[in-house]
Amino acid sequence: MNPNYAWLIVLGVTLLSMAYIFWNYFRIKKMPEGTPEMVELSGIIRSGSETFLKTEFKSIINVVLVVAVIFTLFIEKTCGITFLMGAMMSSIVCVLGMKSATYANVRTSNKARESLSIGETVKVALCGGSISGLAVQAFGMFGFVLVLLIWQGVSHDSSSTGVVGLFTDSYALTCNPSIMRISTYSLGCSIVAMFNRVAGGNYTKAADISSDILGKIRHDLPEDDSRIPNTIADFIGDNVNDIAGNCSDLLESFVATMSASVMIGITVYQDQIAHDSAHAELYENVFNASTLFPIILACCGLIGCLVGLGLANVKKMSDNPSKELDLSTWISAGFTIILGGIASYLVFGGVLFKDITLYDSFKIGWASPWVSSIMGIVSGVLIGVITEYYTSTDHRPTRELAEICPEGEAFVVTKGDAIGSRSCLAPILIIGVALIISGFVCGFYGIAISALGMLAFVGATVSIDAFGPIADNAGGLAEACHLPHEVRQITDKLDAVGNTTAAIGKGFAIGSAAFATVSLILAYVENYTEPGEELTLNFASFLVVAGGIIGGALVEYFCALLTDNTIDSAKLMADEGDKQMTDEVLAGKAKPDYNKMIAMAAKEAIRKMVLPSVLALLIPLVGGFLFGVEFVGGLLVGATIVAIPRAIFMGNSGGAFDNAKKYIESEQLEGYGKGTAAHKASVTGDTVGDTRKDVVGVALDIFIKLMSTVANTLAPIIKTISLMK
């Protein structure tokens, strides 16, 4: 397969997808918004969300520009541009996703109001979600292909320096510009995602928790009462974190995995050729194939998503939203598998000759990458199923949690901790087995492809995931705007389905992050190893072991930072809200100053996002400077091994707390309901879980991916400047 043609095909598919995205975007925008009350409230939410993103981007831009200049000067002269491209793609996707969600939420409620049909309503919400989902995949690929097209693909033997190197011969730092461009493009996506997740989590949960303090502890008011000034900020938070944050998170995973696959493709070639230079020409073909396949596989996935989501757009929907959403996912995944097989044959079928030693590590020939990708897809689906088991009220764990609520707060928290810890084993065993199988079938390259397989139909998973907050907001709007009971029945049904898809989405995000990080670490080891030398990250070394345990501790420290920040912001906002809740406001005679609270939430969130994000950037640099590349390898491994179960713990214990509360509120626990002591205990659990699942858990996966991407980018620097080189 000629790479140049292939890239043009990929570019064509992404442009087609973009056209489809914008067509949907304007189609949604044109739909009627409903009653004047709905128009007003949704307008406040939309403008609040936009203001937040604007303020956030203003803060981020400085950091991004400084980093871009440093990269251009000291690493590789084109890398500042690729880094900016990554940051830009991520930002576009955030804005697009958030805008479409804030259009779609009110139109979803209105569709329910007008049609009173579940199927029709699901269509609007899913269409809104699919804009985010497809944008993640299309824009991520678009930027990637642009990087390849502008600088004419990847090369295994070129070398380059930063701008500084052009002016002085004594400047020692050279690197492979292909690797650097890809890795800085990915880093651009990562850095925006990190800021987004940290700030978004802080924003939404500080608003949420401070509302709780004011309503439940300081005054005795119902949830979401409009006399509490913090409630609107809470609404906005859903869009800021669950849509914009989630989009940039998965865009980052997706791009990082494509990059890792290509980087591993390059270095596998360099290793092989060093041992087997007699077959240089054959290897050249393999090199082209293995650096091409990742983007082709992603393109197959994008086609799958277009088919799956497009069908949902045109077909008549049944009244069972779960079934319809599952169908879209299955169609997308199925197409990805089928097209992936064809692509694997076309790309590798003609180049893998028995003469070359590499042939031995492709255990089943051209089908090896394909089988690896299927491993990723299957484990992604299985992790979703397990997440549902641990967090849905249909199954034992969450029911047991609800049943223990009458014994009081301490029991609820302890039981929730146990559920969270217990839920780590199965997903991690699946990841472990998938790693072993794909590694066995296709080596390190197989592991990277397996990670990419999991993310190859990310467009569909993010769409289904974004369905959740849109439905959630639609339900909230229906309630706040006093729409009729039948309408709320429909939105409640969508909301319930949305909760499950959100939990599954979190599981998926963590699973894919685990795969992505492992392949990033392997790429990093390949980056610092000289071609031809055996890849080694030896834990039978005191430096690496020390790195490992310190990496684990840094993850805990990161968790502590985010948790403390959320509590602090929540307390500040509660105190400010308290001041606003004068007797007049409490009597309903005056409105509190919503805008002041919204501005405050944004200010706190943005102020507090800097330290955790910069930490992730600096740790590999400082660690590497002090103790060298292998120490950083230890750090990354340690951080990953601790972060994966921690993230699963946070997500699943949080999900179980949330649903146990809902179980009691819906009177399914005999003898207990809203207002009982058991309900109060379940609310405590839910609040504890809020910070876990929406602030800490979702940021952990970016933390490890960002550190690994930074390490990949800085590997040549660390090697040069380290005190222990």
Add this chain to the structure above:
Amino acid sequence: MNPNYAWLIVLGVTLLSMAYIFWNYFRIKKMPEGTPEMVELSGIIRSGSETFLKTEFKSIINVVLVVAVIFTLFIEKTCGITFLMGAMMSSIVCVLGMKSATYANVRTSNKARESLSIGETVKVALCGGSISGLAVQAFGMFGFVLVLLIWQGVSHDSSSTGVVGLFTDSYALTCNPSIMRISTYSLGCSIVAMFNRVAGGNYTKAADISSDILGKIRHDLPEDDSRIPNTIADFIGDNVNDIAGNCSDLLESFVATMSASVMIGITVYQDQIAHDSAHAELYENVFNASTLFPIILACCGLIGCLVGLGLANVKKMSDNPSKELDLSTWISAGFTIILGGIASYLVFGGVLFKDITLYDSFKIGWASPWVSSIMGIVSGVLIGVITEYYTSTDHRPTRELAEICPEGEAFVVTKGDAIGSRSCLAPILIIGVALIISGFVCGFYGIAISALGMLAFVGATVSIDAFGPIADNAGGLAEACHLPHEVRQITDKLDAVGNTTAAIGKGFAIGSAAFATVSLILAYVENYTEPGEELTLNFASFLVVAGGIIGGALVEYFCALLTDNTIDSAKLMADEGDKQMTDEVLAGKAKPDYNKMIAMAAKEAIRKMVLPSVLALLIPLVGGFLFGVEFVGGLLVGATIVAIPRAIFMGNSGGAFDNAKKYIESEQLEGYGKGTAAHKASVTGDTVGDTRKDVVGVALDIFIKLMSTVANTLAPIIKTISLMK
């Protein structure tokens, strides 16, 4: 230094210590017990504790015997005996420690009653504690020296098989009997410790938490009210877990570290000689030195402890217990450092010649092992200081936790989580730096010696640690037996000091476990590597990475098992207690059936200790069978990297919760005190922390050490039977 003489000297010192231990034991026993009420209540506690240990040992003995037979048949013919020796030493120390504590507690209250002097009272409690402490060190060393003396030391080139190998030539499994004897002796200690910690934690916390449910949630009774039938079991639990459990825990750490040092000494020799066989004779001397030094260093520490604790026994004590306890520790540590230096010079001074390549890895000659041991000692002390910072009400974290209590339960738990996570970084950085320095100065051997340095004066640290529960029980007895106010003032002061020492003791246990496990893992890698080959545990391998993340998940699963077991037992005991709390009992006209509750606590604890303990035994075997020795190496590394911060988190968040509650109870938080909503929230935090610090945290370190010791013992088997050899 001639090893045979050296061993005899060590034997002499241990026998002398034992004489001193028993002298103190009978001296304590002869002291008066006080009022008839005190005699009765302390009698119930003593007999309850004894009954529990008896029942527990009856259950353990079967597992121990089966394992001993398997070892004798299949691993090495003498290993069943050494394994039993380890189990026996651990059991003796448990019984001795628990008996002396249950004698000392009531005599401490009585001494306070009779003398009204803090100094005199501290002396009795510390003397009681020193019996446990010195027994841990003396019996641990005694068994170790016996193993050396009976089988004439260690050898680097002998080989042996199990009994099965004597009868059939086709039996392939051979091993180095010296390594196997040492490692099975250590395993014997570990297995008893594991059962002890798991069962003890379950016993004490199920009793504690069920009392809380009955008193605070189901009935409205004050804490420790005698109408709640579960309170006496709670008293007993303190002795079972905090004394017996802690003794076997630290005995296990101590013995495991000595074993790891000797094993590393053997394999370092084998590696060196393979590369440098020209200097065989010189190396023989180094071999003798490096396998001798660990036991000599431990002996130096024992002498230091005898001096430090002996002085406390004879001198006149001031009224400042903290100062007196610190003084004992400092004297013991100081003597260990000084004597360790002399020992290092005597053992290594004459054998480290510049001719041999090993000389290069002893960066500062004979002083290298000494400096490594100092690294361990210093980091042990520093970790203690940090633990105090995070858990004492004198410092900011716990005060902030108390200050957030008025905002409600969810805030308390979330803030406590943040404190726990934050407190991991500093201790782990210290461990990391100590590992790097000792590894740099003296290689792998240095790391093992550093771990041993931390534990070389374990006699003193366990004594101070055991002071805590004795003082706690003494205070409880003074209260329950209505002793005068002045007496309770004295016991309260001791109790407060005891809380801090207990927290420091936990930090120390975890720190030493981290060191011990790292050296056990290194010993394991050396065990499976052929002599002369480079030691490798390569994380740039899909099998090892998969092992790493699965190992981490197993730690979370283990936490979940222990937590769930505790909740289940607590619920069962609460329901049984509820049944007993008839109107007559509540009116004070009848006594509840304490013995039934005690028996129930014991039964539940013992029934539930099996699965978690067996898990630790089976994981390395099953993992190794399926995926080989390197996969198990990955498992161990992953488990360690996750378990260290988890254990610190559990201990410190639990300690902070506990003390924040006490802070509020002592009315130090203005405007809040017992009975306020803030106090109720702090009680929730304390109950959440109970399971964390006394069940999960303390068992985690044994879990990783036990797995590592099992892996060391089974390394030859795994190599032979694995599907992936």
